[in-house]
Amino acid sequence: MINKESVIHTRNLSRSFGEILAVDRLSLAISRGEVFGLLGPNGAGKTTTVRLLAALLQPSSGEASIAGYQVGIDDQEIRRKIGLLPEAPGLYDGLTAEQNLAFYGAMYGVEEISQQIKRYLELLGLWNRRHEPVGTFSKGMRQKLAIARALLHEPEVLFLDEPTSSLDPQAARLVREFISDLKGKGRTIILCTHNLEEADRLCDRVAVLNGHLLALDSPIELRRRIFGRKVVFHLSATKTEFEPILLEFDFVNHVEQIENKIVVAVDDPDTHNPVLIRALVEAGAEIRFVGELRRRLEDVYLELMQASEGIINGTN
Amino acid sequence: MERIKAIIIKEWREVFKNRFVFFTVSFLPLMITALPLVILFFTGRSEDFAGVTTADLPPQFSSLCSGLDGAECMLYFIVTQFILLFMMVPVIIPMTIASYSIVGEKTTRTLEPLLATPVSTLEILVGKGLAGVIPAVVATWVGYLLYAAGAHIIVSNPHVVNKLFDPLWMTAIFVVGPLLSLMGVSIAVMISSRVNDPRVAEQISGIFVLPVVGIFLGQTTGLILVNQEFILWMAGVLVVLDSILFYFAVQIFQRETILSRWK
Numbered sequence A: 001m002i003n004k005e006s007v008i009h010t011r012n013l014s015r016s017f018g019e020i021l022a023v024d025r026l027s028l029a030i031s032r033g034e035v036f037g038l039l040g041p042n043g044a045g046k047t048t049t050v051r052l053l054a055a056l057l058q059p060s061s062g063e064a065s066i067a068g069y070q071v072g073i074d075d076q077e078i079r080r081k082i083g084l085l086p087e088a089p090g091l092y093d094g095l096t097a098e099q100n101l102a103f104y105g106a107m108y109g110v111e112e113i114s115q116q117i118k119r120y121l122e123l124l125g126l127w128n129r130r131h132e133p134v135g136t137f138s139k140g141m142r143q144k145l146a147i148a149r150a151l152l153h154e155p156e157v158l159f160l161d162e163p164t165s166s167l168d169p170q171a172a173r174l175v176r177e178f179i180s181d182l183k184g185k186g187r188t189i190i191l192c193t194h195n196l197e198e199a200d201r202l203c204d205r206v207a208v209l210n211g212h213l214l215a216l217d218s219p220i221e222l223r224r225r226i227f228g229r230k231v232v233f234h235l236s237a238t239k240t241e242f243e244p245i246l247l248e249f250d251f252v253n254h255v256e257q258i259e260n261k262i263v264v265a266v267d268d269p270d271t272h273n274p275v276l277i278r279a280l281v282e283a284g285a286e287i288r289f290v291g292e293l294r295r296r297l298e299d300v301y302l303e304l305m306q307a308s309e310g311i312i313n314g315t316n
Numbered sequence B: 001m002e003r004i005k006a007i008i009i010k011e012w013r014e015v016f017k018n019r020f021v022f023f024t025v026s027f028l029p030l031m032i033t034a035l036p037l038v039i040l041f042f043t044g045r046s047e048d049f050a051g052v053t054t055a056d057l058p059p060q061f062s063s064l065c066s067g068l069d070g071a072e073c074m075l076y077f078i079v080t081q082f083i084l085l086f087m088m089v090p091v092i093i094p095m096t097i098a099s100y101s102i103v104g105e106k107t108t109r110t111l112e113p114l115l116a117t118p119v120s121t122l123e124i125l126v127g128k129g130l131a132g133v134i135p136a137v138v139a140t141w142v143g144y145l146l147y148a149a150g151a152h153i154i155v156s157n158p159h160v161v162n163k164l165f166d167p168l169w170m171t172a173i174f175v176v177g178p179l180l181s182l183m184g185v186s187i188a189v190m191i192s193s194r195v196n197d198p199r200v201a202e203q204i205s206g207i208f209v210l211p212v213v214g215i216f217l218g219q220t221t222g223l224i225l226v227n228q229e230f231i232l233w234m235a236g237v238l239v240v241l242d243s244i245l246f247y248f249a250v251q252i253f254q255r256e257t258i259l260s261r262w263k
């Protein structure tokens, strides 16, 4: 599904505001069609990274390119290629939904603008409200309209800065589903979010930032890297201690038995599970259920944050 | 051009919804047209100056009063006295509109998505500028016509009122007026790029109206003689000043600066 050709490249991309180093030597390569998550605490530099890539801010040092165009040199070209949903939707309250989009259609020089407006307003369920001033819209409606605005000119790269924050669960879900539908149409999406479940669900890869890059991988791989993979065996009530039996295998990294539940850390469950199951059965265990202990991306994130604070505190 | 047109229309739709802007744009020209007419009504009846001869007037006036007798020249002086006051209209209106449109976009955070589009800084500024200059110039011209019509009724001396359409005053209204609005817009753009409250932007810009008021007072007190030469000089100075101001306005209004300083 993902074309390996990369559309976004950054090398040691940095940006400071006075004393504050908002983005610190960020090096990324993002593939065409990829949904790429930017995670990190408040002030981690997510928005600044997006603004740098959208050619709204100039880098203090380092470089970035979008679709082969260099930030700081080919800014006009970059702006044609990208769509941006900023942190604040920034719509004109005095204008109707349709007028807002028509204005942006003119800015992007969109041909067949009324068709595009209709298409996206319908997709996002705002078509019936198109003649109403945006000032009367709810937050969710505004957010949807701002997303429509970012897509009008069919950009190659779409930046979404916290698209679902401040939305109610239902509206957030709608927006999430919409993003999920956009996925796999060759469009590259950069998604800043504090919602880790959202990142888990939508993103092919995530970068965890805190000024500098803390980690970069697919959510599954990150989990594995931080916590390893763990298998859970649920047994019928038993008094036997199975820990010593399992620890005999050298691919077992860790075993923990709590009453009739055994959690085993292994490198490769696909090949090792059958071996473990046989050993347990031979030792008299009655296995009712086997599953993988899934850590949430949130746990990975919190672990990374703690580790990075540890490093900072450690050096002080 | 499409972009500039879209910006102008959008600006009008947005900014005139603001009561303060609407008030300034509609009432200021009305007041500046009505006030002189009221004063004229009480002081400028032809018969009041029946006895005045050319000899009673300051000598520099005679050069302006070709073809008029003493009484008419006196009237002419009173009637044209207020034209410079009119010159406040083309300065203040675009200042108000530009201040609200730029600072307004900063505070409602609509500027970021706009700056992310391929629209150029020049297109944004020309669009926003014209959105202020066009209503200002139209208001000035309409106001002037109303004033001329009112003066014609009150003074009822075609010799004097026809003088309002001399090349001198036509240059003032049709050339100096638009140049003044361009000045107003450029100043407002520069200040709006740096402040975050439209009222502050408007008030600081307002200081620059003072030279116009100064010229008006100078004329009223007889320190400045507003003749063809003076108006042409004024136009010349404004052309130079406008070019410099607009150049700096474009320089100051950079995407980078606006976004990195708006907090």
Ligand SMILES: Nc1ncnc2c1ncn2[C@@H]1O[C@H](COP(=O)(O)OP(=O)(O)OP(=O)(O)O)[C@@H](O)[C@H]1O
Residues within 6 Å of the ligand: A017, A020, A021, A022, A040, A041, A042, A043, A044, A045, A046, A047, A048, A049, B259, B260, B261, B262, B263
């Ligand atoms: N225009 C600016 N002027 C000065 N400092 C800025 C500016 N923009 C960002 N910063 C600083 O840069 C750092 C990174 O900010 P940024 O907005 O990129 O973080 P973020 O990851 O988007 O945070 P959040 O999750 O709160 O949106 C912060 O310390 C912020 O104060």
Ligand SMILES: [Mg+2]
Residues within 6 Å of the ligand: A046, A047, A048, A087, A161
């Ligand atoms: Mg942010």
